[in-house]
Amino acid sequence: CCGLLAALSLHITFSLSLSLSLSLSLSLSLSLSLSLAFCSQDIRNTVGNIPMEWYKDYPHIGYDLDGKKIFKPIRNKDELDEFLDKMENPDYWRTIHDKMTGTDVCLSDEQVDLVHRLQQGKFGDVNFNEYEPAIDFFSNEVMIHPVTNRPADKRSFIPSLIEKEKVGKLVHAIKMGWIKPRRPKETAPQYYDLWAKEDPNAILGRHKMHIPAPKMRLPGHEESYNPPPEYLLTDEERQVWEQQDPDERKLSFLPQKYLSLRAVPAFSRFIQERFERCLDLYLCPRQRKMRVNVNPEDLIPKLPRPRDLQPFPTLQSLVYHGHSSLIRSISISPSGQWLVSGSDDCTVRFWEVCTTRCLKTMEVGGPVKSVAWNPAPSISLVAVSYGENVILVNPGLGDRLICSATDQLISSYEEPEEVKDQQVQWAVPEGKAQEQGQRLILTHPKAVKQVSWHGRGDYLACVMPDDGSSLQVVIHQVSRRRTQNPFHRNKGAVQCVSFHPSRPYFLVATQRYVRVYNLIKQELTKKLMANCKWISSMAVHPGGDNVICGSYDCRLAWFDLDLSTKPYKVLRHHKKALRGVAYHKHYPLFASGSDDGTVIVCHGMVYNDLLQNPLIVPVKVLKGHIITHDLGVLDVAFHPTQPWVFSSGADGTVRLFT
């Protein structure tokens, strides 16, 4: 029986944890291949170890030893039967279903005990002693009666050939260096005082050239876990931040606020940032950058203080109201007592400077482009240009003797015998015009833009801008009522002209150049390059060696005629186009008026010493004119004796700054 049970133990397989005490789901599949003692009759199934569901559809479940069919029990137990059985049968826990025969088998006490023992990993046999003392048959002790009587092999007492071969191979391999002996373990400590002997020779040139990596930027308040509230981004700022490219962002992270330290989570980009630092360390080219650490105050040039350069106009003191449209031109009488202004409302007004009284208003037949007071103190004449006409007006102001002398001078003209055909017609006005003071009317073939007197007061130059035409500049001689065209050919559109104050030079400004002609030799002396796009105005220094040009591209160029044909200095003080420039006759001052509504007065000292360059210092920005239709100041003029400057503007006023 013992042997049988041992054999049984080989064939019992436990599919699941066997819980006999519960006995609810006892799923023990036994394959009984031997006849069991507890079977009343031998109904061994001979189908072998096959899945029993193959017999699912048959009435039998196999064959017995005699080859007869073993039939399934007539009625299968259903769940209810099972349950009732479980409740009522006291031996239910030790009952197992034999699939092979379709019968329920009730295990005996011995069998249950056997199952327990097997579960615990013990031997099936109760009486088997697994710790019996071992008897060593083959020991070093020579026994009187040996177990076997076989003589010892030869190979047991001669050296092994195979081993010899193996050892030989190894020796050869070691000799040849194929096998290396195991390295001895390092005993030196991992760390020691590396810099124990610091010798200065170890510092190579490399170290001097080495550029250490810049340290990481230290965090600011915004990186705090609990920053002040203004460092947090508002919704709009956050949106902007999110839409920005990661490289463009000013902050690489979004500032966050946590109420306590325990709420702070891990920073998700920590490893990335460290990795980026690593990349920077070994991939970024390094370069020493010299950072200019300039104090901006040091960049500002040291100029003499404006206070030391007085006198110059500083305040707006008088405003001359009267014109209803923009005033294109103004001019001061040589005595400095009167002022004439020509406006787009087709009038010319004569003012007393000190009182702002308008003494005379003269209507002319078109918008007045230019007015110019004769600079000779013995003549009282004003040239006024409108449309194609230039009229010479005797205003009748001031010394009566001078006025009458002027009238006499004009009327004393005698017609020459041979009358030349002239391009300009000279006419003497009559009637009302004569009463108003108009003395001569010069009718030109084209519109006259500018008139300019020679210093003596006899010659008058007129500009009729017309690109490329041969007739752009004409010079009139008033006393002989003669007109001449000095240039056969003009290059470019003439903008303005001016006589040299002391020498027989004539300056013609085209769009980009100023040409200086010698009138006696009749040749071009100099061509000044203004370095600007479009010259608007020009003035000659009373000393005669310096010229300033204003241009529509906000520049004012100062030429030193002795120095170079290029500007000695280009000033870009104005924000908008320059319209008028002027020199003072006696004081070292010049002024420029611009469309930005300001007049800038500069100190422009010219030294007699040729080696010393002119000193130019801006001294005052005068504001007052109101900008109308994008036009500000249109003309500036200095008082002949006082450090005063007049400016006419698009707002229809003339202002005096003293």
Added chain:
Amino acid sequence: MGGLQKKKYESGSATNYISRNKARKKLSLSLADFRRLCILKGIYPHEPKHKKKVNKGSTAQRTFYLLKDIRFLMHEPIVGKFREYKIFVRKLRKAYGKAEWGTAEKLRGNKPGYKLDHIIKERYPTFIDALRDVDDALSMCFLFSTFPRTGKCHVQTIELCRRLSVEWMNYIITLRSLRKVFLSIKGIYYQAEVLGQIITWLVPYQFAHDHPTDVDYRVMATFTELYTTLLGFINFRLYQTLNLVYPPKVTHSQPAVMLHFDLLSEFGFYCSLLSLSKLSALSASLVRVVSTAEAEEAELDHFPAEGEDGEKLAERLKARQDQDRQEKLFEGLKFFLNREVPRESLAFVLRCFGAQVSWDKSLCIGSTYDVTDETITHHVVDRPSLEKQYINRYYVQPQWVYDCVNARMLLPVEDYFVGVTLPPHLSPFVEEKEGDYVPPEKLKLLALQKGERPEEEEDNDDSEEEEDEDQSDDEDELKGMEEKQASSVKVTPGEAKPVNRQRAEQEAKAEEKRLAVMMMKKRDKYLYDKIMFGKKRSVREANKMSAKRKALDEASKANKKKKLKK
């Protein structure tokens, strides 16, 4: 004419630079090995001045190294070690492929390795040089020591990093040289001053990392290899200067345990869990080589440096005193850390300033006293409320400790009690220049540091002001009424216009400056405009910040009032 024709790109800058690929070929290394070599030797690319010339006329994007650098690399013994390792890997793979386990075992026994000692010595010929570059090494080691023991890199590396960082922290505690701490959203920044060098490092918060995929861990590992070597040598040297035993040992009252530790270290079990964790508890002081007078603080004589006058000397002395005072900031205080606060960081900071620290026994090894200890002065808590409170100690939030360190003084604890809304935590690294925006909290702190009393409760002032305003409004109304009643034409004496001379002078000066600016040269003007633009921008930003703050303050005030009314 005549003479040999000069060929292009055979002299000048074209011969001084070498492209990365050529350099790699010259050294006959794979790209990965070349990269490793560059990292270890500290070779970085250079940007040539004339890229096109160096690139032989091509404008393709290339990385250039100095030829001198590459020549320098050719002598490096490590290059040979790299090749050896490559061969070793090949042999091992072969052995595995053939299933020759014995050979594989033998090969692995002879695995070639290399040491970086000479590289460290070569890159940093003096100790100070090494110390100057230790910032990145520390940050990296602290990061690696928080990595999980599985996956991303070798466990040995992680353990080594942990050990080195713990050693570093212990050194800083012993030296008491921590200067600034900052709790940022990224981690905790520490700044210490060691041998006159300012060293800053960043420690992540104690959380598991979600490892990113766009990071090359091999590069990081190479850096770590270098950094651990560097940090190890630096630690050794630093411990030596302080007469401390290296590897560090914890002082213990029981000699038996001491013996035990000694045994452990003798047997090379230094990294044994117990010892390291004892050390990392940061609660005990370290063993000194010469265990004589603990506090041998001799009065130092002060000599004025060359070209230093009395004032400067006094200034320096004062700074020195301040520092001494800061080092003893928490001396005599006894702290207890609740279990939810970051223990390591707080223990480190507190011990750096002379405090006694302990924590719950079950939290970590090394706790020295219990919660119930009556002599505890401060209890660091980070939870909204606490059930059992002792009456003779302050319950503060952890930010108090850090703010105190940064302010170099013990701040009033009222703002940091349990459940109180904390004041903002400011960065100690920001030094505001003139014109920068200074948050009002900083101003308050500066006033506190100077010894001024903080202002009285603002709310009271406000209410008083409001009352005043109301009164004044009433007065105005009354006056208006009076005026209406006496509506008759009056002749008032003319008033002299006050001439503000100062203002006029200022205006004149401004005008002068404006005029001078107009006369600037074009080049100077450009630079000047640039500088002024930068200045204006910073002013604009500062203004924006202060406006934002003002609006926020007003909003919060309004909120408060609403609540009060309710």
